[in-house]
Amino acid sequence: xxxxxxxxxxxxxxxxxxxVPIAYYRITHFRTIIIGLILLGLLxxxxxxxxxxxxxxxxxxxxxxxxxxxxxxxLAVAAACYIISPAFFKTNFIAICILIGLEVGCYAVSFIxxxxxxxxxxxxxxxxxxxxFFTLTQVIATDHSVILFGITFYWGIISKLETIAILLLxxxxxxxxxxxxxxxxIKNNKPIKRHKLFN
Numbered sequence: 001x002x003x004x005x006x007x008x009x010x011x012x013x014x015x016x017x018x019x020v021p022i023a024y025y026r027i028t029h030f031r032t033i034i035i036g037l038i039l040l041g042l043l044x045x046x047x048x049x050x051x052x053x054x055x056x057x058x059x060x061x062x063x064x065x066x067x068x069x070x071x072x073x074x075l076a077v078a079a080a081c082y083i084i085s086p087a088f089f090k091t092n093f094i095a096i097c098i099l100i101g102l103e104v105g106c107y108a109v110s111f112i113x114x115x116x117x118x119x120x121x122x123x124x125x126x127x128x129x130x131x132x133f134f135t136l137t138q139v140i141a142t143d144h145s146v147i148l149f150g151i152t153f154y155w156g157i158i159s160k161l162e163t164i165a166i167l168l169l170x171x172x173x174x175x176x177x178x179x180x181x182x183x184x185x186i187k188n189n190k191p192i193k194r195h196k197l198f199n
Contacts, residue, residue: 001055005062008048012069015041016076023080034080035137041073042133049121063119063175071103074132081136085143095153102160109164114173120166121176124159131155 015037022030022037048066052058082089089096110118135152138145145152162180169183177183182192 005048005052005055005057006065008044008051009062009066009069011044012041012073015044016073019076019080020083023083031084031140034084034140038077038133038137038140041077042129045070045073045129058176060119060173060175063121064117067119067121068117070129074129077136081139085139088139088144092149092153095149099153099156099160102157102164106160106163106167109167110173113167113170116173118163118167119175120163122159122162122166122180123178124155124162128152128155128159 019034019037022034027033045066049058049063052062106118106120110116131148131152135145135148138148165180166177166183169180169187170177171187174186176194177186178192178194185192
């Protein structure tokens with residue numbers, strides 16, 4: 001039972017590795033298949049943390065692994081989207097570069113301050129993952145996204161800046177910090193409450 005969260009995390013690596021060639025070779029019903037695989041990846045991302053917390057195996061190592069695999073998975077999905085709809089990426093090149101830059105910034109701040117990778121898992125980031133799912137699904141299905149991508153872009157900026165703020169506020173590396181307000185409490189040595197379903 002305790003290996004279930006690890007299996008769910010590693011499954012996203014396999015899903016990411018499958019999505020890219022499916023997009024490249026454009027097999028029959030490739031758009032539907034890729035959307036289904038992305039949904040499956042999103043579900044494993046949601047439930048690996050929940051199950052780990054229920055089984056009391058949500059170690060720092062596991063949470064760091066989860067974050068790194070999440071990054072790999074969404075980069076694979078973005079690569080598949082680029083293969084399917086390069087025009088969308090050309091149209092939104094600057095905005096996409098900003099989001100990637102902020103993601104790199106999160107890792108840079110964490111490594112500089114704590115010599116560890118990011119595992120904040122803030123609630124804003126979880127919501128961003130959901131918005132990103134719907135946006136990339138729209139791109140894969142229709143080759144474009146305007147309103148949803150706009151929401152993804154601005155919320156992505158908010159969530160990444162909050163992650164950076166949390167990393168700057170923490171005195172020592174910690175995982176699963178729900179928000180910047182919780183980070184302020186931790187900095188002031190005050191207890192915080194975490195919800196087992198989310199953090």
